[in-house]
Amino acid sequence: MAHDHAALLKHIKADMPSDELLQDLGDLFKIFGDTTRIKIMYALYEDEMCVCAIADLLGMTQSAISHQLKVLKAANLVESRREGKTIYYRLADEHVKSIIAQGYEHLTE
Amino acid sequence: MAHDHAALLKHIKADMPSDELLQDLGDLFKIFGDTTRIKIMYALYEDEMCVCAIADLLGMTQSAISHQLKVLKAANLVESRREGKTIYYRLADEHVKSIIAQGYEHLTE
DNA sequence: TTATCATATGAATGATTGCTCATATGTTCA
DNA sequence: TGAACATATGAGCAATCATTCATATGATAA
Numbered sequence: 001m002a003h004d005h006a007a008l009l010k011h012i013k014a015d016m017p018s019d020e021l022l023q024d025l026g027d028l029f030k031i032f033g034d035t036t037r038i039k040i041m042y043a044l045y046e047d048e049m050c051v052c053a054i055a056d057l058l059g060m061t062q063s064a065i066s067h068q069l070k071v072l073k074a075a076n077l078v079e080s081r082r083e084g085k086t087i088y089y090r091l092a093d094e095h096v097k098s099i100i101a102q103g104y105e106h107l108t109e
Numbered sequence: 110m111a112h113d114h115a116a117l118l119k120h121i122k123a124d125m126p127s128d129e130l131l132q133d134l135g136d137l138f139k140i141f142g143d144t145t146r147i148k149i150m151y152a153l154y155e156d157e158m159c160v161c162a163i164a165d166l167l168g169m170t171q172s173a174i175s176h177q178l179k180v181l182k183a184a185n186l187v188e189s190r191r192e193g194k195t196i197y198y199r200l201a202d203e204h205v206k207s208i209i210a211q212g213y214e215h216l217t218e
Numbered sequence: 219t220t221a222t223c224a225t226a227t228g229a230a231t232g233a234t235t236g237c238t239c240a241t242a243t244g245t246t247c248a
Numbered sequence: 249t250g251a252a253c254a255t256a257t258g259a260g261c262a263a264t265c266a267t268t269c270a271t272a273t274g275a276t277a278a
Contacts, residue, residue: 003161003195005159005161005162005165008158008162009162009165009166012152012155012158012166013166015154015155016148016151016152017151017213021213021216021217022144022147022148022151023144024216025141025144025147025209025212025213025216026141026142026143026144026146026147027142028212028215028216029138029139029141029142029147029208029212030138030139030142030143031142032134032135032138032141032142033135033136033138033139033140033141033142034135034139035131035132035134035135037135038131038134038135038138039125039131042125042126042131043121043125045124046121046124049117049121050114052112052114053114053117053118056114056118057118057121057122076215086112093215093218095211095212095214095215095218096215098211099138099208099211099212099215100134102204102207102208102211103134103137103138103204103208104126104130104134105204106137106185106202106204106205106208107130107133107134107137108130109202109204
């Protein structure tokens, strides 16, 4: 089973984050790994927006958008506030923008 | 079908990247959205490493690692060089690190 | 209260995907 | 050339997941 690299592995292993954190990192990026959710986050880039406006913008079902907003909210990527019947969503913090910006750079550099 | 927000949508739509780019962005982040690939990229964070060393490190099959390295390479996230029978992989550019770092910050802030 | 609007949610389904297993390719050394 | 080693790859399966459809919740106005 392969040649010897025990010394190297010991060193690398010491510098790696915990399995739990690595799992959480994967789970976080998984959320960015869907075009619909990317579009939603881009829609909220400059300002808050209500659910049906997002649905209109993306040409998708209100239900589909609502499901995705729930995913985004569970990951603390968006927040919401109610105003009468309408619920407005907005990006939760600057990390959302900077993560997307880094990906954008990688693609367009 | 929802209340009126034609004016808002027109404005937002003008600022959105093309559908193709948004699709590419999603596809890029999808690659970061897997724990095994995250681990591989972390393993390569400081230095290049051969396939079997990565497999040893993660306690996974050589085949599984090889398949994932192919995915990472197709997305220009890793590069490789051959030295005899061994093939060494390394991170392709700094975006890999900065994307992961942003995700890390979001989780641990 | 009743009707209507805005949003949320549960179940079902089709599509995507990560791993395994078997095997192929490519390199070195005897 | 043949054997052993390091890596790559194709097919198949199990698990995950995004959307749809039907329905529920919550709020406003008459």
